[in-house]
Amino acid sequence: MRVHKSIGIVSLVFIALLCSCESNFKDVQRINSVAFSPSGETENLNLKYTDSGRVKAILVSPLMLDYSNLEYGFNEFPKGIHLTLFDEKGKESHVVSDYAITYAKTDIIDLQGNVKITSNDGKKLETDQLFYDQKNEWFYTEKNFKFTDGAGGFIQGPGIDFSKDFKIFNMQRNSGEGEINNVE
Structure with a gap:
């Protein structure tokens, strides 16, 4: 017992x-x-970036969460973004994605979900994820992509990196069709 x-x-x-x-x-x-609560939330964000009195970009998003209070601060856009970029002549290019996150210390932007970049001359890039290095003005992805040149040609495959003006491309394995001009 x-x-x-x-x-x-x-x-x-x-x-x-x-x-x-x-x-x-x-x-x-x-x-x-x-510890991971945002220090701020912004709904219906419409942010205009100007330089010397000229609008250079307009960022629109339904929701931005600000985590700048963390050691490696970032801003999260859980409901996506629509970014309009203006060149020196005022021509527009557009970037859209279902989700985005920007890292303050690295100046890297991670775009995810139905990412589309449309340039003012009709060029378009589509992918599931795309990174943008703001310091070097350079885009890159390891995901599958499709780039159309606005004249009926296209390139597609996994992995690409390119300059923000679509003038310099580096690709891994790709296929496509189009016309090659100005070959020296």
Whole structure:
């Protein structure tokens, strides 16, 4: 009888300890969730970037979450973006995606989901994910892409990187059809 009471007491202590650990675990989870709470939220964002009095870009998004309070701060656009870029002559190019995230320290923008870039002269690039290096003004992806030149030609395949003006391309494996002009 004594052995059974001892086992019962040990079992109760063990269960109490488990319940105590569960409570502590939930506290730790709650602390971590607070650490990744945005420091700010902006709904219906319509941001105009100007330089010397000229509008250079307009960023529109239904929601922006600001995590700049973190060591490696970032801004998240969970409902996507529509970015209009203006060149020196005022011609527009457009970038759209279902999701985007910008990293402050690296100046990298990660665009995801139905990413489309349309230039003012009819060129279009479509992919599932595209990164933009703002410092070097360079786009790149390892995902499958399709680029159409606006004149009926296209290139497609996995992996591409290119300059923001679509003038310099580096591709891995691709296929397509089109007309080649100005070959020196």
